[in-house]
Amino acid sequence: MKKEKAWVWFKGGLQGGYWESGFMASESDAGFILIERADFVSSRVAEWRVKLEPPQDEKQPPNIPENPIWKLN
Numbered sequence: 656m657k658k659e660k661a662w663v664w665f666k667g668g669l670q671g672g673y674w675e676s677g678f679m680a681s682e683s684d685a686g687f688i689l690i691e692r693a694d695f696v697s698s699r700v701a702e703w704r705v706k707l708e709p710p711q712d713e714k715q716p717p718n719i720p721e722n723p724i725w726k727l728n
Contacts, residue, residue: 656682663690664704664717666725674710687727699727 661680666672683689687699701724703717 656680656688658691659707661688661690662706662708662710663700664706671714672716674706674713676709678705680705680707684727701725701727 662674683699
């Protein structure tokens with residue numbers, strides 16, 4: 656995967672989660688994607704948190720696996 660525009664899912668606490676746009680995503684370790692944005696610390700996150708096309712509903716979560724890993728440190 657080359658760098659592509661992406662939307663990333665964030666936990667939202669009591670407010671619920673949301674999709675955030677403006678990221679560039681590229682392949683990282685198996686099962687993880689590197690996300691980058693000028694105002695955000697670059698991170699490797701689980702593939703299920705990233706969409707390469709705009710979500711139809713910004714409040715609708717992805718299929719979150721049981722005992723998910725949110726970020727690879």
